[in-house]
Amino acid sequence: MEQDDPLLAGQIPEQDRHVRLLLDSGLIEQCEAAFDDSVASAPNLVGSEWNRPIVLVHRAILAWRLGRISLALELAADAWTELDADKHRDPETAHALSMLGYLLEGHSAPALELLSRAVRIARDVGDANTLAHCLLREGMTLASRVLVSGISLERYLSEALERLDEVLALETEGSTHRRALAGSGRVLVELAEVDEAQRRATEAIVDAERSGDMFAQSIANWTLAEVHRRRSLLDLGRTMASRALHQAETIRETMLINRISTDLASICQRLGDHVGESAALRRAVRAGNETIHILQEGLGQALEQRRIAIHAQRKANAAEAAALRDPLTGLANRLGLERYAPGLLERSAARGGIPWLLLLDVDWFKDVNDGAGHSMGDAALREVASLLRAECRAEDLICRWAGDEFVVVLAAYSADSRAAGPAVAERIRAAVDGHDWRQVLGEIERRPTVSIGAAAGPARLDELFTAADVALYRAKHGGRNRVEVDDSERREPLPAE
Structure with a gap:
């Protein structure tokens, strides 16, 4: 040739x-x-x-x-x-x-x-x-x-x-x-x-x-x-x-x-x-x-290739979603918080709102585990997650941070959100405090409550988390079942890029 x-x-x-x-x-x-x-x-x-x-x-x-x-x-x-x-x-x-x-x-x-x-x-x-x-x-x-x-x-x-x-x-x-x-x-x-x-x-x-x-x-x-x-x-x-x-x-x-x-x-x-x-x-x-x-x-x-590609994409999406979810409560986990919170904070600041982060700790949780067993402790955490969903909006981000700690990032869409964080935090505290825990845990000596630290702006996750953690420390050492707001909550949000 x-x-x-x-x-x-x-x-x-x-x-x-x-x-x-x-x-x-x-x-x-x-x-x-x-x-x-x-x-x-x-x-x-x-x-x-x-x-x-x-x-x-x-x-x-x-x-x-x-x-x-x-x-x-x-x-x-x-x-x-x-x-x-x-x-x-x-x-x-x-x-x-x-x-x-x-x-x-x-x-x-x-x-x-x-x-x-x-x-x-x-x-x-x-x-x-x-x-x-x-x-x-x-x-x-x-x-x-x-x-x-x-x-x-x-x-x-x-x-x-x-x-x-x-x-x-x-x-x-x-x-x-x-x-x-x-x-x-x-x-x-x-x-x-x-x-x-x-x-x-x-x-x-x-x-x-x-x-x-x-x-x-x-x-x-x-x-x-x-x-x-x-x-x-x-x-x-x-x-x-x-x-x-x-x-x-x-x-x-x-x-x-x-x-x-x-x-x-x-x-x-x-x-x-x-x-x-x-x-x-x-x-x-x-x-x-x-x-x-x-x-x-x-x-x-x-x-067939299209079917396989769709199936693979669905599996990949499911795997990614599972990796970002807490299997016990169904809330976002720590990785989910790190993945989704920055974008939520940026959008809130871009719209002129004041983003809030709430850090919650379940009071007396060790007593629940020791007195009623770990299965009852898991049931208590699931119930707290359910109460958080009921008191927050669909656009808010709710996460189980670790153990008995939870994080809520509030999506703020207006400048009138200066009081939103403390108001939502108090609503959550009251809902947990007033909940009929007997349906979940039976008769126990000390029912669960929550202590909450709240912090607002600037729109950076690490700074908000640190400020809310300091406020939570005060709430825990101030008698528990209470809300404390970060002293620097008057800071202005970061300007949108």
Whole structure:
């Protein structure tokens, strides 16, 4: 096999170029293995010396032809994202855009726009090789709308021939030249220029057979089949169409298989070869079914990957939520406080409010544990958590700090919140003090109460916690079951950034 087009040298890994040569030569098993090795050896291309969008689109085309639809779509989407973010007008961008448009097969306006945009960029930068590649892809895509899709639009044929003739005028070599020859020959047949079509197809076959380019061979033989059919040389037409179909099947060009099969069936019908006609139609149906199967399989793979991704995300979210929750009370734990409190404090200060932090300690908790047992102690903590929820707003942050200590961060949304902290703290103290603990703990000598230290602003968690801890110390040593407010509570909140 000859080397691939020089434009790809330096743009994609050598191994990727080798995969494309194997595929175009019909060596599918070797291609499958080489493709897997290539993707595994450089899956992300981060910091590589190659042009990342070009590599991604090139691999997407290979994956599509190998029936790996889900991977092809993923690679194409990644490339499109990068190209959308890249505003440069250079040969590499033109080449990648053109490959992406060709991958979409020209069946939608975005695909044709990508191809046209790529040609415009290539013309602007003045790179002949890039321009030839972009023109070839646009010309072949325009032709496919008529030749493969069966759309009868002469405008597409004229535009396709114009692009392909320009490629030939650029005097390029290799696959670009021979595919332009073969493709333009097939277009010329449809435009009734049969002699010139035969000349180009014959020249393309000689070059394609020497290089092992089975794609160009298939197009050229298909062109000759149509030339012979139009000259009523049906036996020769059947031979060339059969050869073209075999080559298309070998390299897995499904849409090409479908159209050549249909043309072969038409030739066989005119010959009265009903066996050959049936066989050709079966191959067309098989190609169509294979296309549907591949698309269904690709959709199934995409849906399954989506399902797995959602399931994994849910598990990750659940694990993260569990890590931030106290399993006994269901409140946020110390990690949850550190995660959520800074944002709550910043939002309160940004709205001109005065954030408050309340630090609570359950009085006589050791007596509950010693007298009623640890299970009753756990029940008491759960009950305190329930009372805290009842007395606080949904937007407030309630945490179990450690043991029998709790923290409440009040979300302040107005400047009128100067008295909010002491008021909420007193409400919590009274609720715990007045609670009927007999339903939870039975008859005990000393029912639980809470001591609370309260501190307001500045909007930094560590400073608020330290100030509230000092106030709590005073409450505990002042007789318990009381609220103490930090002496520096008159400090102004931090200004919003």
